[in-house]
Amino acid sequence: xxxxxxxxxxxxxxxxxxxxxxxxxxxxxxxxxxxxxxxxxxxxxxxxxxxxxxxxxxxxxxxxxxxxxxxxxxxxxxxxxxxxxxxxxxxxxxxxxxxxxxxxxxxxxxxxxxxxxxxxxxxxxxxxxxxxxxxxxxxxxxxxxxxxxxxxxxxxxxxxxxxxxxxxxxxxxxxxxxxxxxxxxxxxxxxxxxxxxxxxxxxxxxxxxxxxxxxxxxxxxxxxxxxxxxxxxxxxxxxxxxxxxxxxxxxxxxxxxxxxxxxxxxxxxxxxxxxxxxxxxxxxxxxxxxxxxxxxxxxxxxxxxxxxxxxxxxxxxxxxxxxxxxxxxxxxxxxxxxxxxxxxxxxxxxxxxxxxxxxxxxxxxxxxxxxxxxxxxxxxxxxxxxxxxxxxxxxxxxxxxxxxxxxxxxxxxxxxxxxxxxxxxxxxxxxxxxxxxxxxxxxxxxxxxxxxxxxxxxxxxxxxxx
Amino acid sequence: xxxxxxxxxxxxxxxxxxxxxxxxxxxxxxxxxxxxxxxxxxxxxxxxxxxxxxxxxxxxxxxxxxxxxxxxxxxxxxxxxxxxxxxxxxxxxxxxxxxxxxxxxxxxxxxxxxxxxxxxxxxxxxxxxxxxxxxxxxxxxxxxxxxxxxxxxxxxxxxxxxxxxxxxxxxxxxxxxxxxxxxxxxxxxxxxxxxxxxxxxxxxxxxxxxxxxxxxxxxxxxxxxxxxxxxxxxxxxxxxxxxxxxxxxxxxxxxxxxxxxxxxxxxxxxxxxxxxxxxxxxxxxxxxxxxxxxxxxxxxxxxxxxxxxxxxxxxxxxxxxxxxxxxx
Numbered sequence: 101x102x103x104x105x106x107x108x109x110x111x112x113x114x115x116x117x118x119x120x121x122x123x124x125x126x127x128x129x130x131x132x133x134x135x136x137x138x139x140x141x142x143x144x145x146x147x148x149x150x151x152x153x154x155x156x157x158x159x160x161x162x163x164x165x166x167x168x169x170x171x172x173x174x175x176x177x178x179x180x181x182x183x184x185x186x187x188x189x190x191x192x193x194x195x196x197x198x199x200x201x202x203x204x205x206x207x208x209x210x211x212x213x214x215x216x217x218x219x220x221x222x223x224x225x226x227x228x229x230x231x232x233x234x235x236x237x238x239x240x241x242x243x244x245x246x247x248x249x250x251x252x253x254x255x256x257x258x259x260x261x262x263x264x265x266x267x268x269x270x271x272x273x274x275x276x277x278x279x280x281x282x283x284x285x286x287x288x289x290x291x292x293x294x295x296x297x298x299x300x301x302x303x304x305x306x307x308x309x310x311x312x313x314x315x316x317x318x319x320x321x322x323x324x325x326x327x328x329x330x331x332x333x334x335x336x337x338x339x340x341x342x343x344x345x346x347x348x349x350x351x352x353x354x355x356x357x358x359x360x361x362x363x364x365x366x367x368x369x370x371x372x373x374x375x376x377x378x379x380x381x382x383x384x385x386x387x388x389x390x391x392x393x394x395x396x397x398x399x400x401x402x403x404x405x406x407x408x409x410x411x412x413x414x415x416x417x418x419x420x421x422x423x424x425x426x427x428x429x430x431x432x433x434x435x436x437x438x439x440x441x442x443x444x445x446x447x448x449x450x451x452x453x454x455x456x457x458x459x460x461x462x463x464x465x466x467x468x469x470x471x472x473x474x475x476x477x478x479x480x481x482x483x484x485x486x487x488x489x490x491x492x493x494x495x496x497x498x499x500x501x502x503x504x505x506x507x508x509x510x511x512x513x514x515x516x517x518x519x520x521x522x523x524x525x526x527x528x529x530x531x532x533x534x535x536x537x538x539x540x541x542x543x544x545x546x547x548x549x550x551x552x553x554x555x556x557x558x559x560x561x562x563x564x565x566x
Numbered sequence: 567x568x569x570x571x572x573x574x575x576x577x578x579x580x581x582x583x584x585x586x587x588x589x590x591x592x593x594x595x596x597x598x599x600x601x602x603x604x605x606x607x608x609x610x611x612x613x614x615x616x617x618x619x620x621x622x623x624x625x626x627x628x629x630x631x632x633x634x635x636x637x638x639x640x641x642x643x644x645x646x647x648x649x650x651x652x653x654x655x656x657x658x659x660x661x662x663x664x665x666x667x668x669x670x671x672x673x674x675x676x677x678x679x680x681x682x683x684x685x686x687x688x689x690x691x692x693x694x695x696x697x698x699x700x701x702x703x704x705x706x707x708x709x710x711x712x713x714x715x716x717x718x719x720x721x722x723x724x725x726x727x728x729x730x731x732x733x734x735x736x737x738x739x740x741x742x743x744x745x746x747x748x749x750x751x752x753x754x755x756x757x758x759x760x761x762x763x764x765x766x767x768x769x770x771x772x773x774x775x776x777x778x779x780x781x782x783x784x785x786x787x788x789x790x791x792x793x794x795x796x797x798x799x800x801x802x803x804x805x806x807x808x809x810x811x812x813x814x815x816x817x818x819x820x821x822x823x824x825x826x827x828x829x830x831x832x833x834x835x836x837x838x839x840x841x842x843x844x845x846x847x848x849x850x851x852x853x854x855x856x857x858x859x860x861x862x863x864x865x866x867x868x869x870x871x872x873x874x875x876x877x878x879x880x881x882x883x884x885x886x887x888x889x890x891x892x893x894x
Contacts, residue, residue, distance in 0.1 A: 106723040289568050307720055544579050551713045552587045554720035556599070556702070 101141040102560060103353045104307055111138065116360045120287040128258055128282055131361070138263035139227075146225045149187065154253070154260045156183045157235040161242040161249040161256075173243055180239035184232045191224050196428030226564050227267030229425055233392055235260050238274045240396050247274045255282065264357035268350050268563045270368045270388035277365070285362035294528050298356030300546045301527045306349030309515045310562075311555025312508035313342040319502060321478055324488050328499035332492035338512075340474045343562055344372065345515055347386070350561045371523035373470075373516075376462040377451070378442045381470060389425070393418050408448075415447075416440040431476045431485055438473040507553050584713040592712045599719070600706035602652055602665055609650035610673040614889065616640065617662050618681030620655040621814050621871040625864040630875045639882030640679070644893055650675075654703075656696040658686040659794035664707035666801050677808045677892055679885055680798065683871050684816055684836060684855065687791045688783040689739035693732045701725045745782055746835075747828055754782040763824070773867060774824040780869045781821065781829055785836045792843070799847055808892050811844055811851040812885050813837060814871040819860040821869070852888045854881050 101107045115134045119127055140147045157180055164176035198216050202208045208216070238259070241247035250256040259278050265271075285291075320327050320335030327335065351368035358365045368387050375381035382390045401414040416437065423436020450462070472489070479485035491497070522530060531539050596603045609615065616622065616637035624633040641649035652665060662680055669675060685691050701724040706715050718724070727735070740754035750756040757778050763771035785792060795811070802809040822830045837855045844851045862877030863870070873881065 104721060106718065106721050109721075292569065311720070540575070540579065543576075544583060547579065548583045548587065548713075550720070551583070551717035552591055552595075554717075556719050 101138055103350065103357075104303060107141065112357060112360070116292075119361055124284040128255060131262065131281065132254060132258040135258065135261040135263035135266060139261060139266055142226050149191075149225050149228070150231060150261055151257075153184060153187060153232060153235055154257045156180065157239050157260070158250070158253045158256045161239050162251075164239065164242050165249045177239060177243045180236060184236045188229065188232055191228055193424075193428045200430070230269050230271055231260055231266060233389075233425075234271050237271070237392060237396055241274055247278075250278065262358075262363075264354045264361075264363075265365055268347070268354070268561060269386075270351060270354065270366050271392050272365060272388070277363070280363045288362065291360055291362050295356040295359035295361075297528045297531055298352045298359060298526070300356075300543065300550075302349045302352030302354075302356060303550050304349070304546045305345040305515050306353070306561070307554035308511045308549045310342050310346035310349060311557070311559050312505065312511060312553075313338050313345070314555060314559045315557060316502055316504075316508075317342050317478070319500065321488070323500045324484070324491060326497050326500050327491070327495065328497050329492055329495040331499050331502065332488060332495060336471050336475050336478075336488075336492065339478045340373075340471045341512060341516070343474065343477070344369070346559075346562045348519075350563065371519050373467065374463070374520060374523055375466055375470075376459050377446050377466055378439055378469060379446060379451075381466060382439070382443075389422070393422055397421065412444050415443055419443065426477070429480075430482050431479050434482065434485070435473045435476045438469065438476065442469045511549070511553075580713070584711045587713045587716070592716070595716060596706055600703035602654055602661075602703070603668065603706050605652055606665060606668045609652070610669055610675060612648035612650045612675055613893070614641075614644070614647055614649050614677045614679065615675050616649065616651040616679045616681070617665065618651070618653055618812075619657045619683060619686075619871075620653065621681055621683065621873070622651060622653045623872075624878065625872055625874065628864060628874070632875055634878075636873075636878045636882045636885070637679075639879050640885050640889065643883075643886035644889065647893060654700075656694070657700060658683065658691065659791045659798065661700055661704060661707075663794045663797045663801070664704050666798055666807070667709065668707055671805065676806070677810070677889070678802070679810045679812055679889070680795075681871075682795075682811050682813045682840070682851075684813065684833060685780045685869065685871075687785050687789050687836065688780055689736050689743065690779050692790055693727075693735045693739070695729045695732055697732065698726050739783075740779065743783060745832070746784060751828055754778055757782060761825070769867065770824060773820070773869075777821045777825050777829060777869050781816070781833050781836075783836070784832070785839050787843075792840075795844065799844070799849060802849070809849050810885065810888050810892070811840075811849060812881070813840060813851060813853050813855055815854045815856070815858040815862070815873070815877065815881060816871070817858075817860060817863045817869055818856050820863070850888045850891070852884050854884055857881070857884065 101111065111134070115130070118130055122130055136147060139150060160176045160180040160183075163179075164173050167173045167176060195216060198208055198213055203210075203213050238247060242249050250259065258281055259274065262272075262277065262281065317335055317339045320331055321339070324332060324335075348369045355365045355367070366388055370384040370387065372381050372384035375384055398414060398418045401417065402410060403414075404411060406414065419436040419440030420433055421436070422439075423432040423434070426432045426435070453462075475488050475492075476482075476485045479488060518527070531542060534542070593604065618636070622635045622637055624630055624635065635651060635653075637649060637651040641647065654661065659680070659682070666678060683691075702719060705719045705724050706712075708715060710718075737755075740758075743753060745752055745754070745757070747757075750760045758775045761771055761774045761778070763774050765771065798809060801807065816833060818830050818833065821833065833855065837853060841851050841853055857880055858873065858877045862873050862880070864872045864874055
């Protein structure tokens, strides 16, 4: 079920209340049942896949831990990698491979391609990339001896399926999440206060900012042939704000939901649009994924302690894989490549210039690259992205009619300002410093905005498709 | 205790916010999404209210001597009564039932004429893409705090199936719903496949196809529109409101000439079922199904209930006859 839906708003308080009413020994079972209910609410068939992934990784981790030779451990890890990446390949990339590789060389015909794509597109389970990476991280940790495998398969199933972060992260590490799920916690009002604030703010930026921007972005990208240069540039800027507010909002709701249960998930964003370099951007954007790639791909490839050539190759691999993780399309590959090349250029030529007065031009350059790359991320194809970019530079069109709303613009402004203000902090800490009247005024503002002025069309979270 | 206090405080805040929202922002949203909500308030103090989809209106771009609505022609028969109309294109009983419930108890309007499009009982209309927008409006028509209704709209707490899902549902009905004829007329898809007007490029073939798709169904008590009409009857009884159902005319001549007697028989059978159901419940149902000729229908490439001046006047006269029993 979606976080911004009525079923979830009924489901969540029920689960939280039951969690604290039940004796400690039953709580994790409640969470497991709730998590499977949460996921199965989309489609009951999804449960089969997560169950399969859970069973495979549970047993491969046991196998790795109990193996005495390195070869056996490697076989175990390979089984986990093959299964998890195989599932991703089958559900996420096979359609693309058929369309962009096999179809052009006539290895499959149109009818076969259509049948294949319509089935696998329909079957793509929500959040498969997230839980696959989380469970893959677990077996890699067991392989390197960084984690002791869970002996109870049901408890392990809870680690894989914990509902607040199941479908779009944050992608948690076993060492951070697992013990929290089973530690006894007494009900504390601060859980409700902290979690509630994050959920409220998350809903505000998802429903009031992202969902109000979405129709405008959709319109500009769909009518890019008729849009003026200024509109295309604004469209790209708005998409950057939309995807950030959408995903950041989702992450805050996820973190807040877990917090209600006394569980701390890792932060996923830290004002990424204040970054003055691509390197800094990736330390602030989708932190749980970027650190996952750092720990489970970049470092095993050799990390920074390799030759410049090898380093460049490793960095490009990480960014391109990161692009592909987002979706099966050349646009995502190009998006990752832009970030990868920019990162390298920055590392080799720019990072030595650290004068304070350079911060602003460096921020401008970083944002130019980030928002340029967002055009690729949002476009349906490379041709469409190239057309968008060339028209953004020199469109002869008079423009399309866009309905701007003063309320939406105000929400965007407020979000950007608050994001800047909460850098290295959070709304929870900020609210703690305010008087009771100010706090309740903020709550009232968020509630009124969410209930009365949120977007009205159906927009699932953007990252669900990944 | 602290939690209970905070929840109580939250409740007070919500009540205050609902009041603020209703005073300062609600009207603008309703104008955009559910303008009939506001219309109800304006017209609640009249005698007769005519509720329909687009059938009430004269055709655009066709000059007429008297380009007025059916409801206005009806009102000509009752100079002493105050008539008003609520119209929303593509709407149906699923919308009307909410509108009817919106009229306050103290409203002076005690007679409602509700137009029935026979097509609206079929899977094509029930699962039409236009339903999403109508369902959005229906969220506002519910008798809940306005801020909650607006919130539910943002949560997409209504049937907002995608166009693809709706299309798949329609296709499913067309391929599996049994019609009371032997094969190949046993389902809509099978029937369409054997139509006699040449290939798909032939306009006659396309129109014949549409007639089968729009009227190829059997109404029963489980039909969602029937349930809506039943609900309206309940409201009517509970609030002592007189309801006259106006079953609109269909282009029987064209259906007969293009598709044949089986389809028109099915249309008449469905009409008879509706007449029987609602007259037996004590309501008036004006059966206009077969009262117009082909020339009275202004849309020639799709089966609709859009009529010329003569057609509108004939229907208005029949409705007026039924109303005279209530307002002699």
